[in-house]
Amino acid sequence: MKILVCISKAPDTTTKISFTDGDTKFDESGVKYIVNPYDEWYALVKGLEIKEAHGGTVTTVTVGTAEDEATIRKALAIGADDATRIDVKPEDGGQVAAEIAHFAKEGGYDLVLLGKETIDYNGSQVGGMLAEHLDMPFISLAESMTINGTTATLDKEIIGGIQTVEADLPLVVSCAKGMAEQRIPNMRGIMAARKKPLNVVPSSNAAKQTSFEKYALPAPKSAVKLIDPNNMDELVELLHNEAKVI
């Protein structure tokens, strides 16, 4: 089983968001980057579980610059066999998907796993795009997956419920909560990661299709109105007459 896991970096979840250059750029000064949680906790660990059950290899792929290598090493420390970095700054989902597709086309992967979304731009774009480039089915927001021979059975989130689906490999799957249990890298894993291959390949110069022209922060909230805990009639009255939400 050849498994490809798409790994991106994301600002640490406690990052204070601000912008520079006349609000046209995300201010990266002092920002700590982590592996995007969905990629690390669910996509990568699911890949490892499948490898442990069925044999095979887990390769990670990242579209990014040399600055991404710390997060890539973390993925190797958790247990991926090898990593590839496509050497270009990611600018939009379309570009990232085309770059990964170019790399994955010749790889003969049985499974391509991604996170549900990156937590900075929250695009949920790359998985579906990649599936179309590779002409594979795309199972989005999977919460569980088992493999039987060349068939995968998955539970995926649908509006208001859960659907159990079955499809033949190869497949592209985006992974949501429930897919796997987060793993913490141990010392041995961290040492081993230093010796694992991190291949850098040139970009295929895929074009971006969209651009962020400007950013803005939401207007600051006005101070909270405190209500006497013994007077819930007042709260209901305010929700009805002032906030007009009930």
Add this chain to the structure above:
Amino acid sequence: MSVLVYINSNGEKLAKSAFEVVTYAKKIGEVTVVTNGKADDSKLAQLGKYGASKILVDRSFDGIDEQQIMRMVATAAEKVGANTIIFSDDLIGKAVAPRLSVKMNAGLITGANGIPKDDGTVPVSVFSGKAFGFVKVNTDKKIIALLPNSIQPEETGSEATIEEFAGNAGDTRVKVKETKLPDGDIPLPEAELVVSGGRGLKGPENWALITDLAEVLGAATACSRPVSDSDWRPHHEHVGQTGVAIAPNLYIAAGISGAIQHLAGVNRSKVIVVINTDAEAPFFKAADYGVVGDAFEVLPRLTEAVKKFKASN
């Protein structure tokens, strides 16, 4: 300009998001809706009232397979010459829109939360609701996925023609074995009112405090991450950075501290009510209304107050 809108018409009723996307598209151009399945004409005709001029229905399949829907939407776009295609940024939109983007070479904007501005940029929600971005598409064709509850549906009082059409949806490579729809529950991303509980509620045996209030309000229920991690509540109720992101009109949070990762999923709510024993809990900074008090006493009182209000209104 011709604008195409995909809607899912499978449910018992059309979802509010269907009216939202039609309203949104109407602000951009002449609206054609494309859908599939067995929905009867009277149900589809409602979309006319919100500005759709034409509705194309493919009766040959009724699933939500992402490849079939993608092919059908591409066929419809060609037929009506639409360069702009609108989806609801829901679980179907998230699976279909990216595929279509590659197929049509159309730039994709997801997470849209407002109508396009005069300079052509579309406002989107980024950094898990902590900021807005304004995105431009550099291709001729574009696809926009609109977050549920971002705009209010507006009736225009017009009428739509309904036309059966062949969307060339092709085969599906994904077999549906089972669909579980818990009945009576309001899907969280669609809900206008949400009541949510955190670790402050101490255990699953106390959840009637939350569900009773939700029931009298007609609200959906949600929870913080530790609550679903401990299996007090199902996974799909977990809101936040790593859970579902929601934007209801009203979010009532009881026994939740308001960690930044929790706020990331709920900060687009229009009105936030926080109930917490700790006056210093960070959530109060993000709240519109706050009750410093014990959820075990405050929630039953609030439930009674809502009952009283409902009875007299």
